[in-house]
Amino acid sequence: MASKSIALASVFGLLFALLTAYTGDRSGAIAAQTQPMKLAAMEALYDGEQGAPLTVIGVLRPESERRTNDDAFHFKIDIPKLLSVMSFRDAEAYIPGINDLLEGDAQRGILSAEEKMLRGRVAVGELARYRKARNAGDTVTMAEVSRLFDRSTPEGEAFLRNYFAYFGYGYIDRPEQLVPNVPLLFYSFRVMVGAGCFFILLLAVVWWLNRRDRLASKRWLLWVAVWTIPLAYIASQAGWAVAEVGRQPWAIHEMMPVSIAASKIPSGSVTTTFILFLVLFTALLIAELSILFRQIKLGPKND
Ligand code: HEM
Incomplete structure (x- = not known):
């Protein structure tokens, strides 16, 4: 067996x-x-x-x-x-x-972290400008910013490729944060x-x-x-x-x-969920191990 x-x-x-x-x-x-x-x-x-x-x-x-x-x-x-x-x-x-x-590395087309952070900040700034305009009901500025996100226009395509592609870098404070x-x-x-x-x-x-x-x-x-x-x-x-x-x-x-x-x-919610998972999985582990050990003790059936 x-x-x-x-x-x-x-x-x-x-x-x-x-x-x-x-x-x-x-x-x-x-x-x-x-x-x-x-x-x-x-x-x-x-x-x-x-x-x-x-x-x-x-x-x-x-x-x-x-x-x-x-x-x-x-x-x-x-x-x-x-x-x-x-x-x-x-x-x-x-x-x-x-x-x-x-x-x-300019030769290989790799932008520096500083450059990406600058471009990211431009993209973050544009979205902030849109939000401010929306709150103020300024439809002219809203339309202006929207055009930057329209891939079908040359202006939109360039903005998305050159700035919005680095959006997240706009929130980075120091280049070293980018190294895991x-x-x-x-x-x-x-x-x-x-x-x-x-x-x-x-x-x-x-x-x-x-x-x-x-x-x-x-x-x-x-x-x-x-x-x-x-x-x-x-x-x-x-x-x-x-x-x-x-x-x-x-x-x-x-x-x-x-x-x-x-x-x-x-x-508090995270702690509660964590404890619930801990209790549930510990109960499952105990059940599984006890079934396993019982079967091992019984041994194989010799027919
Ligand atoms: C034998 C050669 C193996 C290679 C070359 C390899 C390579 C990799 C690489 C490159 C990743 C990272 C993927 C990413 O971050 O996008 C990864 C993730 C992972 N590997 Fe391996 N691996 C190997 C064996 C194993 C073995 C034996 C196990 C487990 C028994 C394992 C479990 C995992 C797990 C759980 C992840 C995380 C997946 C995720 O969360 O997306 N790997 N592996």
């Missing part, structure tokens, strides 16, 4: 671990195009590189010492060009670093991907040995398999940290920072 269960679990586990790696790889490529700062922070890439390497493991220096690629790490192990390949399917693709995204927590992202990403690769290896080995009827004699491997169960939850949390910490400071990328997206719900 155990052998049959393991056969089924290892095949499904392996298929889904491969699928997870595939979707993870796709997510990385999409993040490279849509959220370059997240990618740069995940890799602790300070200066943009053509044919950028992927850091397999590394130990970061303290924040005050990290300014360029040369002083970012105590030590690291790289795979040459892999970051460019994974991000843009091109070994020579250019990956902008944190410094490029903050300071801008580099160590948290860097290490979380490596925990997730490391776990993902380990799952693929472990499940393939377990499936193979089980097929050849040699798994039961490898007790150490059975223990490794049991202790790998929590790793799936840890990898999930690490992935969630990559996605959520990496998108900071944005609630909506480049449009709305978290600081202005925060709602005015009283903290």
